Amino acid sequence: MLKKPNTKTIIGVAATAGALVIGAKVGDGISAVMPDSTNGYKKWAIAGVSIIAAAFITPTTAMAKAGQNALIGMGTKQIYDELSDTLAEAIPVKAADTTSNKFVNAIVGHKEVSLNNTTPALNAAWQGEGSDMWDRPSDQPLLGNSFSGV
Template identity: 45%
Template structure:
């Protein structure tokens, strides 16, 4: 399975990786210009079409390798995005203070930014409430009013 890398295999890998990344980015553009009526399944549709296109390309030439890798990149990107969208809605956010929580949040697609719990508590903001509440303003009482 593994072999000593040669110049030819290294160049082939560079072409495949570059084309795969380009295909992934191009697929974002394709998904973005699709009609809104396809919002529920457009990522899945692009994934399927890209897989069929990748299987239809003859990779025996450098150009064929590049085109096939671009279609594979499209399928991987949109397939991953589709699965991430499904998981984010069904799996709750984990505790980012633990390594396991950070790992699971990254895999699921939740944010992995660690918030400052002291600042959060001070501002009266919970992790599930995106509203920032300002601290109460100081009330100054004149000495004559204290009597």
């Protein structure tokens, strides 16, 4: 049932959102410092441990609720990253010429990409084979206008 929010409920929801985001970022930090030998399973391990740890917390105080939400955020973000990586590898990029293609690309986790080689791809350097395979035109210097030795 919907009801009119008050200051207390707004602050509570904002604290929940903040704890979820903090947990997600801490999980990313933990993932970054784990050894490379754990790359195949570290996201699943972080997700499993954090979600199980969250289940042990009884959220009777604001701090306990924030801790539980941070652990849930940590696990959720790692599962999100793992599923996004898996989908991005399994589903090819579609030309963003229709709303449905844009929607599918966003769900899968593909970045917006130019498929016509006249416009550089966003967040990507590799464009294919041949002399125009990089997204930086060859007549532009590497470091912008401040370095003309290229």
